[in-house]
Structure formats: C-alpha cells, structure tokens
Amino acid sequence: MKRIWLKIAVLAIFAFTVSAVSVLAGESAAVRNCTWCHGTGAQGYTVAPRLAGQRPQYIMSQLRSFHDHTRDNPFSRQYMWGAVASLSLYTARDLANYFATIPPKPANDGDQELAARGRTIYLEGIPEANIVSCYACHGPNAEGVRDIPRLGGLAYFYLKARLEQWGQGYHSTPGSPMPMVATSLGPAEVEALASYLSFVK
Amino acid sequence: MKFVGPAFLATILTAAFAGVGHAQYAARGGLEAKLQYCKTCHGLSGQGYYGWFPMPRLAGQQPQYLENQLRAFIERRRTNPIMANVSHGISPSMIPALAEHFKNLNPPPIGGAPRGSIGLGKQIYEEGLPEANVPACMACHGLEGKGQNEIPRLAGQLYAYSVGQLTGWGKVRGQGTAVDTSAIMAPTAHNLNRSQIEAVAAYVSTLR
Numbered sequence: 552m553k554r555i556w557l558k559i560a561v562l563a564i565f566a567f568t569v570s571a572v573s574v575l576a577g578e579s580a581a582v583r584n585c586t587w588c589h590g591t592g593a594q595g596y597t598v599a600p601r602l603a604g605q606r607p608q609y610i611m612s613q614l615r616s617f618h619d620h621t622r623d624n625p626f627s628r629q630y631m632w633g634a635v636a637s638l639s640l641y642t643a644r645d646l647a648n649y650f651a652t653i654p655p656k657p658a659n660d661g662d663q664e665l666a667a668r669g670r671t672i673y674l675e676g677i678p679e680a681n682i683v684s685c686y687a688c689h690g691p692n693a694e695g696v697r698d699i700p701r702l703g704g705l706a707y708f709y710l711k712a713r714l715e716q717w718g719q720g721y722h723s724t725p726g727s728p729m730p731m732v733a734t735s736l737g738p739a740e741v742e743a744l745a746s747y748l749s750f751v752k
Numbered sequence: 753m754k755f756v757g758p759a760f761l762a763t764i765l766t767a768a769f770a771g772v773g774h775a776q777y778a779a780r781g782g783l784e785a786k787l788q789y790c791k792t793c794h795g796l797s798g799q800g801y802y803g804w805f806p807m808p809r810l811a812g813q814q815p816q817y818l819e820n821q822l823r824a825f826i827e828r829r830r831t832n833p834i835m836a837n838v839s840h841g842i843s844p845s846m847i848p849a850l851a852e853h854f855k856n857l858n859p860p861p862i863g864g865a866p867r868g869s870i871g872l873g874k875q876i877y878e879e880g881l882p883e884a885n886v887p888a889c890m891a892c893h894g895l896e897g898k899g900q901n902e903i904p905r906l907a908g909q910l911y912a913y914s915v916g917q918l919t920g921w922g923k924v925r926g927q928g929t930a931v932d933t934s935a936i937m938a939p940t941a942h943n944l945n946r947s948q949i950e951a952v953a954a955y956v957s958t959l960r
Binding site: 678681683686687688690731 | 785786788789791792793801802803804805807833834837838840841842
C-alpha cells in the first residue's frame with residue numbers, strides 16, 4: 552500500500568509541475584506539439600535538441616529545410632519532416648520567436664577532461680590541419696547570430712551526432728559551410744568540441 | 753554508420769564532394785586543401801560570408817595586398833587573433849599561389865548593404881570631402897574600386913566589413929613600431945564620420 556501512495560504522490564507532484572510550467576509559459580497546442588519531444592521548457596530531451604534560446608532565424612531556416620526535405624539525417628526524416636508538413640509560416644514564426652525568448656540551460660553532459668581542448672579548437676581552430684575556428688561564425692560565447700545557431704549548452708550527444716553527420720554526407724541548410732568544416736574534423740576533435748560546448752552557458 | 757553499407761556511403765560522399773565543386777579533397781597540407789580551408793570562411797567563390805564577424809571578400813583581391821596582410825597578421829601590425837593563427841598555418845611558399853587563385857575569382861557581390869546612402873557614397877568615393885580633408889577614394893583605389901598592388905580592391909566588399917575596418921582603423925592597423933603602408937589611410941579613416949563611412953561602404957559593396 553505504501554508504494555501506491557508514493558506513486559500517487561509522485562504523480563501528483565509531476566502533474567502539478569507540468570501544468571504549472573504550461574500555465575506559466577502560456578503554452579499553446581502548437582508549442583506542446585514541439586515540447587513533447589524537445590523537452591519541458593524546450594530544454595531538449597535525448598535526441599531532440601534544446602530550442603530554448605535558439606536564434607529565431609535559425610529555427611525558421613531549419614523548419615524550412617525539414618519542409619523542403621533538405622535536412623536529411625535519419626531523425627529529421629523520421630520525425631521532423633512529418634512534424635512540419637502542415638505547419639503554417641505564421642505558426643512557424645510564432646514558435647521560433649517564442650522558443651528564442653526562453654532562457655537556455657546548459658546540458659553539462661560532455662567529458663570535462665576534453666573541454667579545455669575543445670575550447671582551444673573552438674577559438675583557434677587547428678590551422679596546420681586546416682580546421683577553422685568555430686568562433687568566427689558562432690561567436691565568442693557560442694551564442695550564434697542571425698541564422699547561425701547558438702551551440703553553447705546543447706547536449707553532447709546532439710552536437711557530436713550533427714558534426715558526424717555532416718562528415719558522413721548528410722545535408723542541412725543549402726549553402727552552409729558546415730559540410731566542409733566537418734570533413735576536416737576527426738573523432739577526437741568532434742568529442743572535444745561537443746564536450747566543451749555542452750558546458751557553455 | 754553501422755547500418756549504412758559502404759557503397760551507399762561512397763555515393764553520398766561523392767555527392768557531397770561534387771556539391772562543393774571538387775572531385776576530391778587533396779591531402780592535408782596541399783594547396784587544394786588550404787584553398788578549401790580559406791573558402792570555408794571566405795566563401796566557395798571567395799565572395800565573403802557573414803558569420804559572427806563579416807569575413808571579407810577575397811575574390812579579385814590584389815595579390816600584393818593579400819600577401820602583405822597575411823604578413824601583417826603574423827607580425828602583429830594588424831590585430832586579429834583568428835587570422836594571426838590562420839596565417840601561421842600557411843607556408844610562405846604557398847602564399848603566391850593562394851593569392852593568384854583568389855585574384856582570378858569573380859563572383860557577383862553578396863549584397864546586404866542599406867540602399868539609402870549609396871548616392872552620397874558614390875560622391876565621396878569619386879570626389880572626396882575637401883572640407884573634411886578626405887581625398888577621393890578613387891584616386892588610389894581606382895574608379896571601379898579594383899585597387900592596385902598593395903592598395904586593396906574594394907569593389908564588392910562586404911558592407912559590414914568595410915564599416916568595421918574604417919571605424920576601427922587606428923586600433924587594428926599599423927600596430928607596433930614597424931613601417932606599415934596602412935598609415936596612409938589613418939587620417940582619412942579618422943576624418944570620415946560614421947554616416948559617411950556607411951555611405952562609402954554601401955557604395956563600394958555594389959561595385960562589380
């Protein structure tokens with residue numbers, strides 16, 4: 552019997568928290584459709600990246616690339632192509648602007664021992680290996696600008712997967728320099744960068 | 753890549769490389785690899801790119817100017833931490849070939865400048881501002897903004913880049929005690945006010 556009461560108590564707290572967050576955020580059905588996967592408060596959940604604090608122009612460009620089927624990695628095909636199929640331009644804009652205003656929380660899930668190396672690569676690149684500085688486009692604190700995404704505090708798994716996918720030939724926004732960037736990165740550099748970025752506030 | 757066969761992988765890799773216009777990437781350290789490295793930031797046609805910083809257009813740039821700037825980054829005559837690192841990674845023997853490659857590219861300007869003050873910019877560019885002691889830009893950079901020798905091409909340059917350079921000239925160029933040809937621009941950059949700088953930058957960004 553004790554166990555059941557505990558479960559009910561946990562459930563009650565959970566339900567209260569979820570509803571409180573929903574009320575606070577004024578969540579619409581459209582927002583809820585995103586946060587089912589992208590996490591409470593849009594802070595990201597497993598493979599679905601954090602949307603909170605993301606650049607609105609970047610969110611728009613990605614929604615367009617899902618719609619046009621130009622972003623073609625497996626999870627995009629499996630989930631996002633369908634998810635945006637009937638999304639209107641106006642709703643997309645509202646969602647992008649809404650998520651951009653939510654303060655982002657860092658995932659902090661990378662390898663701490665690799666973070667210093669990652670920071671050096673982020674700021675300086677590795678010129679002798681033709682690896683460019685990430686900082687030149689993504690900004691001093693990985694905050695992004697316009698349609699260049701904020702990377703600071705995204706989940707290690709997501710950052711690593713994206714960098715690997717470009718190197719494997721998957722596509723994203725047309726004209727993005729990232730496929731060229733990623734082909735110059737080895738596994739050690741990808742892990743160091745993803746680790747560092749997961750801790751950036 | 754557990755679930756993707758090698759044949760499929762080869763297909764998509766070929767497609768990816770064809771997409772950037774090269775049959776294959778050259779080995780690290782080669783000229784082709786270094787060109788790809790430059791173009792990652794400065795654009796596949798050297799047309800420039802708006803990142804966190806505006807990455808300047810290199811297409812059509814004067815080789816002597818490019819070579820001088822790469823040396824200036826290394827010698828800290830021109831302050832730019834990113835380009836100082838980049839320049840250290842380029843062997844001096846490779847620089848003439850890189851500069852020659854970019855000289856021969858000719859993509860259209862990428863745009864992005866406000867249109868409002870282009871007329872004023874053209875006037876300043878061609879006539880200067882005698883009352884403010886600003887000489888006509890075209891006297892050195894040429895009527896079409898193509899530059900010559902160590903004097904850079906301005907035609908098609910990114911608006912935000914030109915604005916940034918002219919507003920920060922004295923803090924970035926001609927640093928240290930070594931002789932630097934950038935000194936010639938210091939009084940001119942100083943005598944232009946913000947709106948005049950924006951006008952000139954907008955005008956030259958439209959030149960082809």
